[in-house]
Amino acid sequence: MNELFRILVLPGDGIGPEVMEQAVRVLKQVSVQxxxxxxxxxxxxxxxxxDAHGTPLLDETMERARTSHAVLFGSVGGPKWEGLGFDLRPEIAILRLRKELNLFANLRPATLFAPLIEASTLKPEVIRGLDLMIVRECAGGLYFGEPRGIETLADGSKRGYNTETYSTEEIERxxxxxxxxxxxxxxEVCSVEKANVTESGLVWREVMTELHKREFADVKLRHMYADNCAMQLVRAPKQFDVIVTGNMFGDILSDLASMLTGSLGMLPSATIGATKTAQSHDQTRFNPAVYEPIHGSAPDIAGKGIANPMAQILSVAMMLRLSLGMPKEAALVEQACIEALADGARTPDLGGNFTTSQVGDAVLTRLEQLAVVST
Incomplete structure (x- = not known):
């Protein structure tokens, strides 16, 4: 391959740098192979x-992201910064990336790898073969709607308010x-909202229905209220193929879905926007895009070397597939993770005693073996 891929790596806080180190090791080995x-x-x-610059994301870093093929993002935040105002909280970094790069769809796959079927708290027969995708709108809704703020009332008490808002364009895209x-x-698509109690939910349902009728009549569509969807994910998760929902519900439901797979440390994500066609290949790519695990910075275990790097490594696989046009290599990374887990390479969250770096070693060993077989 003659193409040069520019990747911006933002390790973040807490366990972010630890799991990112293993993901980058995997990415480098894939590039060599x-x-x-x-x-x-x-x-x-x-x-x-x-801490270093007085802002969650420098303008210079934002510009680097714009000129990158993809951004590999870690996890941010922690108790240390909880007292800061909303304009300075660490999470502004990812929100700004999504907004200014015009990234509006967050893809969160929940796939149960066979070796982990006993790690889930649900019965094996309920989750065996689970493979669903949550598509979360991530540039609008309650997290971005205006007006928002905190005000002091006449009696001295406070009131916080946020606005849930969605337009036809935001829903259609x-x-x-x-x-x-x-x-x-x-x-199959299941569109999730609260059309029974919110106007934004009603508009969401109406727009999805019209879009389906106009452009995607060949795809099966059903609608479901968010609270019922949460219950159904625990009762019978294999009924779902693709779930599409707004920002807040997507945030909550994807965390719930992660536990179906055994651990929050297993779920990667991709945040994408408009597509671009690569010059040298007849492929649709998302450039730029942001790839990150859905788990948090886990400051309670930071520095202990026991964080699960699988979600960050699987985020690399999503990046290879969606932004770099390397589906074969993406599949090899995913298979290497499955085989490493089958060999017992598991951190404490999965009931094992491997360290973060030992899991990385196991994935790299399997990746090298699979590359030999594939050639």
Whole structure:
């Protein structure tokens, strides 16, 4: 491969740097095996950027993200920065990346790897073969709606307020991502909202219905209230193929879905926007895009070397597939993770005693073996 891929690496806070180190090791090995050329740039984001520069994300870092093929993001935040105002909280880093890069769809796969079937708290027969995708709208809704703020009332008490708002354009663009993904999977979409109690939910349902009728009639569509969806994910999760929902519900439901797979440390994510067609290949790519695990910075275990790096490594696999046009290599990374888990390479969250780096070693060993077989 002659193409040069520019990757911005933002390790973040807490366990972020620890799991990112293993993910980058995997990415470098893949690049060597595939003959790909990588240019990795590192920068601060989140709490560490606040400590060093007084802001969660420097303008300079934002510009690097714009000119990158993809951003590999760690986890940010922690108790150290909880007392800061909303304009300085570490999470502003990821929110700013999404907003200014016009990334509006967060893809969160919940796939149960066979070796982990006993790690889930649900019965094996309920979750065996689980493979669902949550498409979360991530540039609008309650997290971005205006007006928002905190005010002091006449009696001295405080009132916090946020606005849940969605437009036709915002709903249609994330809906198209969900319907398109479904066509390459089991061809089913479940649209989730609260149309029974919110106007924004009612508009969401109406727009999704019209979009489906107009452009995606070949895909099966059903609607479900968010509270029922949460219950159904625990009762019968395999009924779902692609779930598409708004920002807040997507945030909550994807965390719930992560535990179906055995651990929050197993779920990667991709945040994408408009597609671009690569010049040298007939492929649709998302450039730029942001790839990150959905787990937090876990400050309680930071520095102990026991954080699960699988979600960060699997985020690399998503990046290879969606932004770098390397689906074969992405599949090899995923298979290497499955085989490493089958060999017992598990951190304490999965009931094992491997360290973070030992799990990375196991994945690299399997990746090397699989590369030999594939050639």
């Amino acid at each position: 595939a003959g790909a050329h990588l240019e990795l740039e590192y920068a601060l984001a989140g709490g560490c950027a606040i 994330v809906g198209r991502v969900a319907f398109t993904l479904a066509r390459s999977r089991r061809n």
